Amino acid sequence: MSERGAFSVTRIPGFGLIAITTFVLLYLPIVILVIFSFNEGLSQSVWEGFSLRWYEAAFANRQVRDVSIRSLWLAGVAAGLATVLATLAVLGTTRVGRFRGQTMIYALINQPLMVPEIVTGIALLIFVASIKVQTGYTGMGYLVAAHTAFCIPFAYLPIRARLETLDPALEMAAADLYASPVQAFRHITLPLMVPGILAGFMLGFVISLDTVVITEFVKSAGQDTLPTYMLGQLRRTITPEMNAIATLFLLLSLVIVTAFFLITRTRGR
Amino acid sequence: MAVVNGARVAAEIEIAALGKVFGQGEAAFHALKNINLKIATGEFFTLLGPSGCGKTTLLRVIAGFEQPSTGALAINGRQVAGQGPNKRPVNTVFQSYALFPHMTVAQNIGFGLKMLGKPRSEIDATVAEMLRLVRMEALAERRPSEISGGQQQRVALARALAPRPRVLLLDEPLSALDLKLRKEMQGELKRLQTETGITFVFVTHDQEEALTMSDRIAVMSAGRILQLGSPDEIYNAPVDRFVADFIGETNFLTLPVAGVSGDQAHLDLPGGTSAPARLPAGLAAAPGSSVTAVIRPEQAEIAPAEGADLTAEVESATFFGTDTHLHLRLSDGQPFILRRQNRPGQPPIAPGTRLGLVLAPGALQVLRD
Ligand SMILES: Nc1ncnc2c1ncn2[C@@H]1O[C@H](COP(=O)(O)OP(=O)(O)OP(=O)(O)O)[C@@H](O)[C@H]1O
Numbered sequence: 001m002s003e004r005g006a007f008s009v010t011r012i013p014g015f016g017l018i019a020i021t022t023f024v025l026l027y028l029p030i031v032i033l034v035i036f037s038f039n040e041g042l043s044q045s046v047w048e049g050f051s052l053r054w055y056e057a058a059f060a061n062r063q064v065r066d067v068s069i070r071s072l073w074l075a076g077v078a079a080g081l082a083t084v085l086a087t088l089a090v091l092g093t094t095r096v097g098r099f100r101g102q103t104m105i106y107a108l109i110n111q112p113l114m115v116p117e118i119v120t121g122i123a124l125l126i127f128v129a130s131i132k133v134q135t136g137y138t139g140m141g142y143l144v145a146a147h148t149a150f151c152i153p154f155a156y157l158p159i160r161a162r163l164e165t166l167d168p169a170l171e172m173a174a175a176d177l178y179a180s181p182v183q184a185f186r187h188i189t190l191p192l193m194v195p196g197i198l199a200g201f202m203l204g205f206v207i208s209l210d211t212v213v214i215t216e217f218v219k220s221a222g223q224d225t226l227p228t229y230m231l232g233q234l235r236r237t238i239t240p241e242m243n244a245i246a247t248l249f250l251l252l253s254l255v256i257v258t259a260f261f262l263i264t265r266t267r268g269r
Numbered sequence: 270m271a272v273v274n275g276a277r278v279a280a281e282i283e284i285a286a287l288g289k290v291f292g293q294g295e296a297a298f299h300a301l302k303n304i305n306l307k308i309a310t311g312e313f314f315t316l317l318g319p320s321g322c323g324k325t326t327l328l329r330v331i332a333g334f335e336q337p338s339t340g341a342l343a344i345n346g347r348q349v350a351g352q353g354p355n356k357r358p359v360n361t362v363f364q365s366y367a368l369f370p371h372m373t374v375a376q377n378i379g380f381g382l383k384m385l386g387k388p389r390s391e392i393d394a395t396v397a398e399m400l401r402l403v404r405m406e407a408l409a410e411r412r413p414s415e416i417s418g419g420q421q422q423r424v425a426l427a428r429a430l431a432p433r434p435r436v437l438l439l440d441e442p443l444s445a446l447d448l449k450l451r452k453e454m455q456g457e458l459k460r461l462q463t464e465t466g467i468t469f470v471f472v473t474h475d476q477e478e479a480l481t482m483s484d485r486i487a488v489m490s491a492g493r494i495l496q497l498g499s500p501d502e503i504y505n506a507p508v509d510r511f512v513a514d515f516i517g518e519t520n521f522l523t524l525p526v527a528g529v530s531g532d533q534a535h536l537d538l539p540g541g542t543s544a545p546a547r548l549p550a551g552l553a554a555a556p557g558s559s560v561t562a563v564i565r566p567e568q569a570e571i572a573p574a575e576g577a578d579l580t581a582e583v584e585s586a587t588f589f590g591t592d593t594h595l596h597l598r599l600s601d602g603q604p605f606i607l608r609r610q611n612r613p614g615q616p617p618i619a620p621g622t623r624l625g626l627v628l629a630p631g632a633l634q635v636l637r638d
Pocket residue numbers: 291292298300318319320321322323324325326327474
């Protein structure tokens with residue numbers, strides 16, 4: 001034990017070992033997945049030389065292209081809608097002073113963070129099935145609605161965090177300088193919320209892109225997204241083409257998450 | 270019409286029987302109580318008082334951020350009850366400056382004019398003029414986060430002045446600045462006020478700032494205006510114990526009334542002599558009763574004991590550079606502080622010395638208590 005300074009967890013015996021084990025467990029499987037996406041042969045365990053053939057196969061695969069486009073489209077639409085709704089929810093819950101049931105509203109908005117996804121999935125399955133029977137409609141509307149609802153809390157949290165750091169005196173100053181409430185919102189509040197809104201959109205986008213359970217239960221025939229397609233393929237033989245698709249998917253997620261951090265850090269100031 | 274230091278001038282702001290209550294029922298809090306005030310056009314008017322006395326609340330009521338609970342408020346002769354801040358010819362310099370962080374200095378200054386729908390050319394010209402007025406031309410394209418506190422202060426001022434409001438409200442605009450910059454900005458503010466002729470309503474809890482800058486001062490405490498007058502009146506003729514105590518240093522003496530003539534009382538002094546003292550308006554002091562009178566420490570002088578108004582014994586002395594404070598005990602036991610100008614070669618006064626004191630004519634002021 002050091003004589004000076006505060007308690008440090010890094011001095012616990014075995015700390016280094018625990019840390020390394022954790023990181024290995026976190027990243028090794030992914031690293032292996034990525035490595036074998038470049039394997040010349042079919043094996044997932046024997047290296048047979050470098051090749052991009054599985055990437056070529058993935059790009060040539062029409063189905064992969066279709067589900068990828070559907071995934072991106074769905075994520076874009078759902079995250080967009082969720083961001084608009086979340087922005088309105090933030091304005092309605094944080095700029096109006098304390099009111100009765102405020103905590104309750106927060107909890108209700110954040111439902112998807114608390115209810116197990118499989119429960120939501122089953123509930124949606126039953127709900128959507130009955131609507132399909134009633135209306136006969138089987139389009140993408142169900143997936144859009146389900147993903148939008150699911151993404152709202154993820155968009156809501158960063159937007160609210162941003163608005164809460166906004167000095168209310170700025171809006172007062174705008175009003176004092178002859179801005180109508182709408183002008184004050186348009187020229188002051190909204191531009192200052194943009195970093196939070198972008199962050200909320202990106203988080204929602206990634207979440208929608210990721211989710212398997214909800215999609216699996218809500219989709220109709222021919223509405224596979226990339227994750228549900230991959231899940232379906234895994235029930236058959238696994239070729240390194242799946243590794244290549246997974247690697248590309250990983251790359252996309254990384255790009256979006258990195259952009260999210262850059263936005264919240266640099267523009268958030 | 271407002272009467273300012275004896276002269277009748279047009280009233281820019283008229284406040285009558287104004288009250289502000291926060292909360293309801295049991296939790297009701299009276300932040301402003303029966304405020305009556307007329308502020309003249311072109312006046313430098315200061316609200317002075319301790320923390321929590323309602324200065325900001327009164328400013329917010331004038332600006333339109335709060336609606337009064339009772340009473341009336343007129344700006345430039347027009348009742349403004351119910352009007353929002355964007356409808357009033359009044360601009361505010363916020364204590365936190367509240368500059369728009371996503372706009373440049375120039376955009377901040379031009380914001381009010383833009384909201385008023387002024388043409389681009391007029392906005393540009395006014396912004397340039399304001400930048401010159403606050404000496405910020407070189408930094409027009411910077412963001413608020415890229416300029417110093419004193420510079421932000423100037424931008425806040427320029428932004429509030431740019432739309433040429435009839436009234437400028439300033440809520441402790443200098444309190445965040447260090448002493449040197451504060452002194453500099455005090456002069457700057459005074460210059461801007463004279464140059465623009467705009468009515469300034471200035472909030473501070475710094476009595477020296479209030480005394481040096483204002484045409485008139487309203488001293489507030491617990492939601493009320495206790496005294497309203499020129500800096501000279503507030504300092505030399507406080508009518509209220511709180512005002513006398515809050516501003517500068519003063520001696521409180523409890524003295525019997527020998528007689529009253531008009532607004533003058535004659536008070537019996539401990540040594541057997543008597544001295545005239547001003548009575549506050551409307552106070553009837555009965556001969557024989559005791560009143561509290563105040564006198565500033567610099568308004569008495571050391572004199573030979575025979576023929577003096579008062580005699581006293583020196584208890585201690587504190588050296589202050591330009592002057593020395595002598596802590597005296599009067600012959601009847603009341604404490605008295607005397608400020609004595611330091612001069613080269615002047616012999617020090619040792620504790621235990623007995624002195625005579627002569628009071629400056631008109632120095633004694635009776636309090637309303
Ligand atoms: N919105 C509000 N709700 C309840 N009470 C309030 C509200 N605004 C102000 N008050 C109370 O009114 C009183 C006066 O507040 P105000 O801000 O006017 O004080 P001040 O004189 O400006 O003080 P300071 O010098 O500290 O700025 C305070 O006791 C404050 O707590």
